[in-house]
Amino acid sequence: MAANLRLPYLATAAVSGLLFGAGLYISQMVDPLKVLRFLDFTAIPTGGWDPSLAFVIVAAIAVMFIAVRVGRSRQAPLFDTQFHEPEFHHIDAPLVGGAVLFGIGWGMSGICPGPAISLIAFWPDNLLIFLLAMFAGSYAGALVIPSGRDKRLALAR
Amino acid sequence: MDAFSPIPALIGGVLIGLASALLWLGNGRIAGISGIFGQLLPPARTVVWRLAFLLALVLGALAAAWLIPGLGVGGPGGAPAQLASPPPGWNIPAPLWIAISGLLIGFGTKIGNGCTSGHGVCGIARLSKRSFVAVGVFFSVAILTVAVTGIV
Numbered sequence: 365m366a367a368n369l370r371l372p373y374l375a376t377a378a379v380s381g382l383l384f385g386a387g388l389y390i391s392q393m394v395d396p397l398k399v400l401r402f403l404d405f406t407a408i409p410t411g412g413w414d415p416s417l418a419f420v421i422v423a424a425i426a427v428m429f430i431a432v433r434v435g436r437s438r439q440a441p442l443f444d445t446q447f448h449e450p451e452f453h454h455i456d457a458p459l460v461g462g463a464v465l466f467g468i469g470w471g472m473s474g475i476c477p478g479p480a481i482s483l484i485a486f487w488p489d490n491l492l493i494f495l496l497a498m499f500a501g502s503y504a505g506a507l508v509i510p511s512g513r514d515k516r517l518a519l520a521r
Numbered sequence: 522m523d524a525f526s527p528i529p530a531l532i533g534g535v536l537i538g539l540a541s542a543l544l545w546l547g548n549g550r551i552a553g554i555s556g557i558f559g560q561l562l563p564p565a566r567t568v569v570w571r572l573a574f575l576l577a578l579v580l581g582a583l584a585a586a587w588l589i590p591g592l593g594v595g596g597p598g599g600a601p602a603q604l605a606s607p608p609p610g611w612n613i614p615a616p617l618w619i620a621i622s623g624l625l626i627g628f629g630t631k632i633g634n635g636c637t638s639g640h641g642v643c644g645i646a647r648l649s650k651r652s653f654v655a656v657g658v659f660f661s662v663a664i665l666t667v668a669v670t671g672i673v
Contacts, residue, residue, distance in 0.1 A: 366566060368548070374573050376547035381574040384540035384552065384638075385581025391533020392526065394582060395594040396605050397673075401524070404673040405664050419530035420537065421641055427538025428646035431545050441549035448549050449647075452634060455654050462633020463640075463658035469625030470659060471666025472618065473605050476637040477554040477630060480623075481575055485583035486595040486602035493616050494604065494623040501627025502559045509632045520634075520651075 373443040388482045391420040396474035396483075403471055452520035458509055459520065529592055541642055544574075553639020554578075555630035608670040629659075 367373060392398050401407070402417035440446055452459075470476055473494070475483070480498060483491055509516060541552040548570070557571050586596025594602045607618040630636040633655055635644060640659075644652020667673055 368567055368570055373548055374570055376543060377550075377570040377574040378577040380540045380544040380547070380552060381577025382540075382581035382584070383536050383543065384554075384574075385578040385583075386585035387533040387536030387540060387581075388578075389533070389582040389585040389595055390536060390589065390592060391530050392593040393533065394602065397603065398524065398593065400605055400667060400673050403663050403667040406668050406671075407673065414525050416524075416526050416530040419527050420534035421637070423531045423534025424538035424541065424642045425645050427535055428541045428545070428642055431538075431542030432646050435546055435549075438546075441545065442547050444549045446549055447545070448551065450551065450634070450644075450649065450651075452651060455651060458632040459634065459651055459655055460658055462629045462631070463655040464662050465625045465629030466633060466636060467629070467659035467662025468666050469622045469629060470637075471663035472625070472670065472672070473622035475604070475622070475626070477558065477626065478578070478636070478638050480626075481554060481558065482578050482582035483602055484579045485586065486599075488602040488604050490604050490616055490619045494619045497620040497623025498627035499558070501624040501629075502555070502631045503627075504624075505628040505631025506559070508628075 367444050370443065376443055384478065385482045385485070387420075387424075388479055389485075391416070393417065393420060393479050394482055394486065396479070399474035399476075399479070400471075403474065451517055454520045456520050458516075462505075524593075526593075537638070537642065541638070541646075545643070551639055551643045553635050553643060555627075555636040556634070556639050559627075559631050605672060608672045611670075633659075 388394050401414040407413040435447060544550050544552045557574055561568055561571055590596050590598025594600050604619055606615055607613040635655060640652040640655040
């Protein structure tokens, strides 16, 4: 059986998802309006800015930073034969253009992909429209970008 | 300061970090949500773990909201979750505004290879040059978008 269909592998993915979802609720990143209050730097002079999101991402990066260092001392992860380290290295137009478009979309709604999915738990109005649009956008991106992993690699390696 | 909540933010951030650490050290995979759902369609053999992760992501948020109610939005003790309304005076229907936002996020994270989790948490922790650029760009553009639209 393929490594990624064995029980410990799937259980790891599931427990990771549980922790991630719990973290999104506890940090309240599931509240798009709170995320927007972080992104609203125009409120800094008036004292209305909510810097909470910075605490979320810095704490998450700190923990992951240690895990990456631990991983570098190992040949392989526990339940697979290799670390799937991203192979792209160049700063290219799709990276920057994609980040610009994502930034506009994020600033319009305060929803990034993690909270988008976990919000299914709380089902606000219009969430289905958002999810279908996000999925359609992702699919369109896969068609537009140099299709196929090899071409993408040639561009960004 | 409006509803500044550093302690839950730190705890939530640590949990997100642990989730990413577990997926990396256990399965050697980047916990990037746009990447995980963006590869559900092609005939990928990896679809099973991706679905398990995404289902658990929803259940994790739901379970936490029942175990620790009243932190803000969601669950039995929380306010109902709400999506943002279009900026006042723009005269755009809310569903259209939300759909455009979703399209841009799906498209942008696909061609840019990542979002707040994949680039923002995992990429920065790996000291990836691409992720530093992506994070600088999407945070700046999002802040600019909020300032220009006056949506808050």
